[in-house]
Amino acid sequence: MxxxxxxxxxxxxxxxxxxxxxxxxxxxxxxxxxxxxxxxxxxxxxxxxxxxxxxxxxxxxxxxxxxxxxxxxxxxxxxxxxxxxxxxxxxxxxxxxxxxxxxxxxxxxxxxxxxxxxxxxxxxxxxxxxxxxxxxxxxxxxxxxxxxxxxxxxxxxxxxxxxxxxxxxxGVISYRTLPGGGTTDYAVEIFYEALRSGRYTCPLSSDACLPMIYxxxxxxxxxxxxxxxxxxxxxxxxxxVGAMSFTPAQIAAEIKKYIPSFEIEYAPDFRREIARYWPASVDDSAARAQWGWKEEWNLENMTRDMLVNVAAKLGIDFKL
Ligand SMILES: NC(=O)c1ccc[n+]([C@@H]2O[C@H](COP(=O)([O-])OP(=O)(O)OC[C@H]3O[C@@H](n4cnc5c(N)ncnc54)[C@H](O)[C@@H]3O)[C@@H](O)[C@H]2O)c1
Incomplete structure (x- = not known):
């Protein structure tokens, strides 16, 4: 290599x-x-x-x-x-x-x-x-x-x-480059909208639990x-490979801890049908046993890091 x-x-x-x-x-x-x-x-x-x-x-x-x-x-x-x-x-x-x-x-x-x-x-x-x-x-x-x-x-x-x-x-969550058209993109967009307008309209249903990774x-x-x-x-x-799993309602609740006025509404579109048949969580014991996989980021520390970095990118004054 x-x-x-x-x-x-x-x-x-x-x-x-x-x-x-x-x-x-x-x-x-x-x-x-x-x-x-x-x-x-x-x-x-x-x-x-x-x-x-x-x-x-x-x-x-x-x-x-x-x-x-x-x-x-x-x-x-x-x-x-x-x-x-x-x-x-x-x-x-x-x-x-x-x-x-x-x-x-x-x-x-x-x-x-x-x-x-x-x-x-x-x-x-x-x-x-x-x-x-x-x-x-x-x-x-x-x-x-x-x-x-x-x-x-x-x-x-x-x-x-x-x-x-x-x-x-x-689903991959990040702030440097916007996602390219996947079903889990909502978990990135929600941070931009929470900071910009305080509101987010989610294309998945509130209980669509999916595995995510920072x-x-x-x-x-x-x-x-x-x-x-x-x-x-x-x-x-x-x-x-698993790291965290959450629903739109759970990530919204996590964001609300730092932006109490944040509001989410749900307008599920065709992406709800895609998410419906994706796993809520995965068994990653093979990755852990064979090459030592272990996550470092969960919903709580990822949310804090995303809020700080997306705010800085948007030039919005934001403190945790
Ligand atoms: N982002 C996620 O949440 C996620 C989740 C699961 C799997 N993946 C996989 O990870 C890989 C990377 O995903 P990503 O999120 O960075 O995707 P992305 O859509 O952000 O980026 C894909 C890149 O491929 C380029 N591309 C498109 N057509 C091309 C072509 N003909 N030749 C060369 N380049 C071309 C695009 O310009 C783009 O920069 C993909 O295989 C994707 O399926 C991503």
């Missing part, structure tokens, strides 16, 4: 992962890429490449040019956006993924990290403490592409020995899994 290429690096996760990976491994050893050209300014010190992951020849040329031996493949269309444009979700999440997998194998790369998602679960899955191994029959195109990604990871690991790693990320835990989990000893890794498609 000497030279890492991150695809989709301008997104919610990539914009922070590229900073943390540069700190851990040296900026010279991290090449960041995304489909548009705005990245150079976000990644001082890193090489930046404009890369559409559906263009296999361009991907191969970048891997060669930078002597890349590890790819962290973040480019994707997320759940809500994927339901609005299923063909695009298939094209980026499957055609793009296959390019990355094939090039990783043909160029004998050391490691490939492809995130999965809690969207792999569905109506027939166990939805409380969802097990690592359970029925995975999602009812969204995004979920379908993530299950296929996990199956391909297992298949190519067995066929070619490609060292594939993945996490079923819960960004510092997300990037640390990703680095720790990537660094883990290959012999310890028994799951190649996607590890369940």
């Amino acid at each position: 000497k030279k890492i290429l991150i695809t989709g690096a301008l997104g919610q996760i990539g914009s922070e992962l590229s900073v943390e990976f540069s700190r851990r491994y040296g900026a010279d050893n991290v090449v960041v890429s995304d489909v548009n050209s705005e990245g150079a300014k976000l990644a001082p010190g890193n090489a930046y490449e404009v890369l559409d992951v559906t263009d296999a020849a361009a991907l191969e040329a970048i891997v060669k040019r930078h002597n890349v031996d590890t790819i962290v493949h973040l480019a994707a269309i997320l759940s809500a956006k994927g339901e609005q444009n299923p063909d695009l979700a298939w094209k980026i999440n499957i055609d793009g993924l296959l390019n990355v997998m094939r090039i990783s194998m043909s160029m004998k790369l050391d490691r490939l990290m492809v995130p999965s998602s809690i969207a792999v679960f569905g109506p027939t899955s166990v939805l409380y403490d969802s097990p690592q191994e359970t029925i995975l029959k999602p009812n969204t195109m995004y979920g379908v592409t993530k299950v296929i990604g996990e199956l391909l990871a297992d298949y190519y690991y067995k066929k070619s020995g490609l060292d594939m790693r993945g996490i079923r990320y819960p 960004m510092p835990d997300t990037v640390r989990a990703t680095a720790e899994l990537l660094e883990a000893d290959p012999d310890a890794i028994k799951v190649h498609g996607g590890y369940n």
Whole structure:
């Protein structure tokens, strides 16, 4: 793991992962890429490449040019956006993924990290403490592409020995880059609206309990899994990783502790149907036992940190 290429690096996760990976491994050893050209300014010190992951020849040329031996493949269309444009979700999440997998194998790369998602679960899955191994029959195109990604990871690991790693990320909460069109985006938007207007209209129902993770835990989990000893890794498609679980009503109550006048109302839309068949919590004992996963952030300390940092970003005078 000497030279890492991150695809989709301008997104919610990539914009922070590229900073943390540069700190851990040296900026010279991290090449960041995304489909548009705005990245150079976000990644001082890193090489930046404009890369559409559906263009296999361009991907191969970048891997060669930078002597890349590890790819962290973040480019994707997320759940809500994927339901609005299923063909695009298939094209980026499957055609793009296959390019990355094939090039990783043909160029004998050391490691490939492809995130999965809690969207792999569905109506027939166990939805409380969802097990690592359970029925995975999602009812969204995004979920379908993530299950296929996990199956391909297992298949190519067995066929070619490609060292594939993945996490079923819960909803990711962060303040640096806005989320890109997922069902859990509400848990970020709520902080902006609480601070800006004191009101939030939630697209999920008040009792939609979902697993979530704060960004510092997300990037640390990703680095720790990537660094883990290959012999310890028994799951190649996607590890369940839990950190916190809450409903919109619970996060609203937590925010109200610091902004007592804050009000939430509910106007559930199509995202309620997506959230309905996602787990309330996951059993992440495999991640804990095999590579030492342990969260540091919960609803309480995450809420305080988000309020302080979103307020600073918005230029709003706010004290805890
Ligand atoms: N954010 C979450 O809550 C969450 C939860 C579960 C899983 N994930 C997974 O984590 C990964 C990263 O998610 P994210 O939240 O950063 O997503 P995001 O939508 O914020 O970012 C995705 C990035 O991919 C880029 N992209 C789109 N099409 C591309 C293409 N053809 N070629 C290259 N880049 C392209 C976009 O420009 C964007 O910068 C994805 O695989 C996603 O499925 C995210």
